[in-house]
Amino acid sequence: MGRQTNEVVFEESPRLPAMAERGGYIAARSDAEAVGEWLAEYRASPRTQRAYRREAERLLLWLAERNMTLDQVRRDHLEAFEAFLADPQPRSHWVGPPRPRHAEEWRPFRGALSPASRRQSLVILQGMYAWLVEAGWVSHNPFRLMRDKRRRLDNRRAGIERYLEAPLWEWFWGWLNGANRSKAEEGASSRERYEEARRRFIFGFAYLLAPRIAEMSAARMGDFQRREGRWWWSVIGKGGKFASIPVPPDMLLLLKEWREVLGLSPEPQPDEATPLLRALDGRRGIGDNRLYRLIRQAFTQAADDLEVMQGEGARDWALRLRQATPHWLRHTALTHQAQAGVELRYLAATARHSRLDTTARYLHAEDEAWHRQQARHGLGGREEGRAEADGVGEEPV
Numbered sequence: 001m002g003r004q005t006n007e008v009v010f011e012e013s014p015r016l017p018a019m020a021e022r023g024g025y026i027a028a029r030s031d032a033e034a035v036g037e038w039l040a041e042y043r044a045s046p047r048t049q050r051a052y053r054r055e056a057e058r059l060l061l062w063l064a065e066r067n068m069t070l071d072q073v074r075r076d077h078l079e080a081f082e083a084f085l086a087d088p089q090p091r092s093h094w095v096g097p098p099r100p101r102h103a104e105e106w107r108p109f110r111g112a113l114s115p116a117s118r119r120q121s122l123v124i125l126q127g128m129y130a131w132l133v134e135a136g137w138v139s140h141n142p143f144r145l146m147r148d149k150r151r152r153l154d155n156r157r158a159g160i161e162r163y164l165e166a167p168l169w170e171w172f173w174g175w176l177n178g179a180n181r182s183k184a185e186e187g188a189s190s191r192e193r194y195e196e197a198r199r200r201f202i203f204g205f206a207y208l209l210a211p212r213i214a215e216m217s218a219a220r221m222g223d224f225q226r227r228e229g230r231w232w233w234s235v236i237g238k239g240g241k242f243a244s245i246p247v248p249p250d251m252l253l254l255l256k257e258w259r260e261v262l263g264l265s266p267e268p269q270p271d272e273a274t275p276l277l278r279a280l281d282g283r284r285g286i287g288d289n290r291l292y293r294l295i296r297q298a299f300t301q302a303a304d305d306l307e308v309m310q311g312e313g314a315r316d317w318a319l320r321l322r323q324a325t326p327h328w329l330r331h332t333a334l335t336h337q338a339q340a341g342v343e344l345r346y347l348a349a350t351a352r353h354s355r356l357d358t359t360a361r362y363l364h365a366e367d368e369a370w371h372r373q374q375a376r377h378g379l380g381g382r383e384e385g386r387a388e389a390d391g392v393g394e395e396p397v
Contacts, residue, residue: 026135034137055124071138075145085113163331201258208251210333213326219276221268295326
């Protein structure tokens with residue numbers, strides 16, 4: 001279906017005039033090669049490179065269907081491309097389950113992209129075009145004309161909404177620990193008990209330290225280190241940035257329990273380079289895709305049990321769990337830390353955000369206060385009800 005260019009596989013794109021004839025500054029003879037040169041700039045950040053490759057490939061495949069080149073894209077084409085991201089059609093041609101890139105069943109989409117994912121795709125592609133303009137490969141950047149559209153998408157959700165509210169998280173954590181399950185697990189096999197312990201550790205790790213999924217799969221035992229009597233988790237995150245995150249007591253307890261399951265000493269050593277999360281053999285690590293599926297499976301199973309045990313009243317919670325993805329756990333962790341009163345500067349350090357306004361999206365206290373204030377405004381004759389809703393009925397307005 002394609003060919004290898006700079007370790008990136010793309011649909012064959014049209015051959016163009018030689019670099020010297022086009023006034024370009026990169027050694028490329030096709031759009032695929034030009035994009036490959038751009039992606040090579042991110043070789044030091046493999047996760048970023050993979051994400052950027054995915055978005056660039058989708059655009060190149062879409063253009064190939066129309067026999068267009070990157071330089072032929074105009075503003076009106078981007079409207080059609082964004083609509084395509086929201087609903088890739090024909091679905092059988094574009095959407096499919098995870099498969100190796102060279103497999104015949106491989107498809108570039110797992111499903112339609114959400115507004116946030118579409119916005120991210122446009123941002124990435126605008127950056128790609130900016131680089132290609134500087135490289136002399138294309139004459140213009142059509143994405144620069146989408147500022148108003150991107151701003152509307154940016155403002156569609158002012159705060160973080162993809163997280164589990166505290167009561168739902170408490171139920172879910174109880175479910176993971178068996179509080180809401182049948183007690184018929186006494187006859188569970190050693191494999192089942194191992195999987196249960198691993199799942200509990202995965203979710204506890206995600207909730208207490210707010211890692212990204214790639215950071216979880218890459219974590220090593222020796223990343224947990226004690227300095228001056230305090231435990232820290234060392235992580236190399238997005239953009240290759242190094243950080244040390246304080247390890248709370250509950251996380252240290254979870255780590256000791258998990259190491260006991262693995263037959264290890266209670267505390268890790270600095271030179272312990274073995275994987276933190278293990279496959280069923282207890283030795284090999286697990287990759288991002290496998291970890292993603294484990295988390296999603298847990299959410300789905302919990303939703304099934306919730307509906308069975310609590311009936312119709314649990315539909316909203318069950319739907320929330322079915323929508324949840326691994327990244328929701330990071331949002332949940334940071335949101336609950338903010339609600340617990342963790343200061344913004346420390347919350348930003350845990351999240352490893354470079355901008356405080358990014359972290360501030362996890363602060364919901366003002367929304368709650370606003371809601372209480374708004375509850376005072378009604379149709380009359382309901383002063384008592386409004387006072388109960390506000391909780392401070394005698395406070396002057």
